[in-house]
Amino acid sequence: MLVTTATRRIATPPGAPGAEVQGWLNDTWVPNWRSFQYFVLYRLLLGSLALLALLFPGDWNLRLNMMPSLLTFSLVGAHLVCTAGGLALARFWQQHFNFQLSFQVIVDIVVLAALMLIAGGVSSGFGLILLISLAAASLVGQGRLVLLYAALATLAALVSQTLGVFLLDFEQSGLVQAGFISAGYFATAILARLLGQRVMVNEDLARRRGIALNNQIRINQRVVERMQDGVLIVTRDGEIVRHNPMAMRLLGLPPSGGNLAVHAPTLGAALTHWLAGSSNDSVLLSGVGNAELGARFESTASSDGEVLVFIEDVGRIKEQAKQLKLAALGRLTASIAHEIRNPLSAISHASELLREERRGDLYERLLRIIGDNTARLDRIVGDVLELGRQKQAQVEVISLREFLGNFAVDLLSNENLPPTTIALDLPAGLVICFDRSHLHQVLWNLVGNALRHSTRGSAAVRVQAISAAGQGWVELHVIDDGPGVPPELRDQVFEPFFTTHTLGTGLGLFIARELCVANGGALTLKADAGGGHFIVSGRSDSCPLPVASDARAAS
Template identity: 75%
Template sequence: MQGWLTTTWEPNWRSFRYFVLYRLLLGGLCLLGLVFPGEWNVRLNLLPSVLLYTLVGAYFAAMVSGYFLARFWQQHFNFQLSFQVLADVLVISVLMFIAGGVSSGLGLVLLISLAAASLVGQGRLVLFYAALATLAALMSQSFGILYRGFDPGSIVQAGFLSAGYFATAILARLLGQRIMINEDLARRRGIALDNQIRINQRVVERMQDGVLIVAPDGQVVRYNPMAARLLGLPSVAGQLVDNAPTLAAGLAHWLAGGDDSVLFFGAGNSELGARFESTASSDGDVLIFVEDVGRIKEQAKQLKLAALGRLTASIAHEIRNPLSAISHASELLQEERRGEIFERLLRIIGDNTARLDRIVSDVLELGRQNQAQVEIIALREFLGNFAVELLANENLPASTIALDVPPGKMICFDRSHLHQVLWNLVGNALRHASRGPGSVRIVFAGEDVPGRVELHVIDDGPGVPEALRDQIFEPFFTTHTLGTGLGLFIARELCVANGGALVLRAGGGGGHFIVSGRSDTCQSAVANDALAAS
């Protein structure tokens, strides 16, 4: 019996207060029965008297004091419970003796008190309460047989009643133990569930992907802050079709049996991807994950370039030393005249040596995150000098490049960066153009946005094929046998570092690249743009 409470029992003051409240009502009914006597008083021989008024009044006072103690002084649980049960046993035993013993039926009232006490009490005390009630019932019946002429055979009824006391106490205690175990398990599971909900909510709020829960009718049930940020909305509450029509159309297509993902554009024209997943909820809600595809691509690209940069930096010295030796050896061999085939082979060696050196230089350039030293550049003068230098390097007449730049136009850019960007763009244009007069044009244009300017590099070549437009800015992508595939990528990165952009214009004949930059306050504007771009 003692093992019943060693691991699971703890004071249950709420249930104890209900028990005391029941006893308070019982004492009040007894007191009212004496104040307003009826037929039941005569049957039970409980006629009003000083003894009964004193007994019932003291019992009711004990119940009132016990109720307030249980409500406002939650200490010494076992003592308070034992006091209440003892009062019940004494008062009901006396009333049972006065009413004629066990035949009066008052002994059954103790069963309720014992059952309630056993539900909230400890194992050993439960047996003590049952033993106390049994002793009181037997003594009361025995005194009645000896001094008041009760039927001697009624002692058997008292024995059965006493056995009922023990059975009730034991069964109630077993039930109470099971209830307490289940209550404790439910409480601990409730705490664990609440903690898990809090953790899940914090995880969802901190996710870099947007999460939306959408009802079958298209109503957004719940979403995290990242979902609203990616979609460029202060709130996504309401109908999904009103906030993100493209996403709603993708969801409808998936519900009809289509693909479980869709690509679309969100805030700031960023490329987003959404995945749809069904849930096991009874409401049939749909879970939508929204991720920034552009950010993922950028991270993958940066990881690739970082790994390549570390590799190249470690072997650049080992590569350039043999290249220098090969280049020097080919120069020495060129001093000997051994025929046309010999010279052609030397040219092949020289061209490929230069290409390898250029590849190493371009890859090393990717790892150098030099901050742009921006300045105000007069475009007309800068482009004039640039065209002369490039045409001299390519052995082309001055009329090959046509400049359309009004005087006084400025751009805020790092001078060496702008030179490198244009060298790559115009060099590519000359490679694909006819190289006739005006085959490559550099045109100045202003944008609708105040403080920004554009330089258009246009050639009369075949242009970039539609299938390659999404790949030309990818690192190491090239269609030229001698190209490194890094020129356009580095050019775009340099533009971003200067607070500008490099894009390929769609439509029209020939290649058409646009370099954009600022023309107003140089220092603060570029710094802010570069920080935002990073």
């Protein structure tokens, strides 16, 4: 389209018509060389047809009264040369737009006015050809120049017709026709310019809206990519149209997509059930590594009826809720620990003083109950405060045979058990990258629990070290000969404040797992084991950077 478009960001034009709109258009107008090239190409085609009419005269060009002569050949040839030169300039030298456009329009006016004089005036039809060129130039040009072109065309038409009347015996009625055509020049120029302005405004509005839409699409795409939840767009047949990286990681999807029934059968079956009219918009499923996931379906207003599927990491949400709970509890206990421990100390001291009087067995039993519960309360407060007091792990390379040998002696001495109660299977040379105090606390909790649930006979508890060859990991297996963890409780043993022991706080295993994570390792419970079987994993080839646990960060 032969229009001029703005190429820079501009304000929306005022709603009121008139000088303000015209000023806005003049301020925002910039040349459109492509449209100008189309205009010059049209004129080159028109000049070529005129040359053919001169070279091959016949009945088809009698209406124009354009007979071959030296003058007509000269005019048409000059027009072709100027037009071809203008096309080359518009293509390779895009400067001085108004000058190039004005020059081409003036060439048209001069040549067509001369041909109109030669061909018999306005009745020859050249006036209408000039009208078309003027309309095209008005679409391309700027406001005031358009009126100048119309004025020049009017002047040329009137002068040509007047000279024809006085010099070539044209009919005087042709002056009236020239006047009407002149009025048409102005009307066409103004209407074409208004149309060009309207198209320019609409194109600029469409351009700015396109830029805004593209920016919004980019922002939305980045938001979806960075979401902690997975997002899928699937067809009603289960074909994955698009998914974000989190969905690919949670469900193990290939980058190219695929079908839900193939890559996530549970989710595909849930989608089919939902499309069939199920009122349940969400479903629980397992993802990569048996991660607990939740899927939620949402219909869209697209013409293809695509479905949005949101995948949530339920395990992460539970972990966040747990850490928030611990953070709140840590702040609470930190604020009241002093008020709790002072009365506990007073109660404990008072019970010790009363114990010295020795008034009988019943008296001793009551004092023992007071002492045991006082110690339990003090241990609960200490364990809760430990969640916020854990320091950053100072990881070092620890020889397992030496460390566990000393550890077993200390623990058995504290429990008054024979040395054969704990069996150590520690190959020589095995090391682990761990904070020494953290490892001692983890094993004290695990081995202490194992002793409590074991038979306390010979080799009732076994501590075995296994190296993962070629992977840089070492595993410490703590195994007891007790009844083990019931299947229905295995998902809860690492939950804070969960305990099956009457004197337990329910924080030992949770703190142990947090310490393992802080040292770049892990603590897991082996499923389907005959007795209790916990596994501590840690690096053995290179010490990892310390990892701050969420519990400590939250506290």
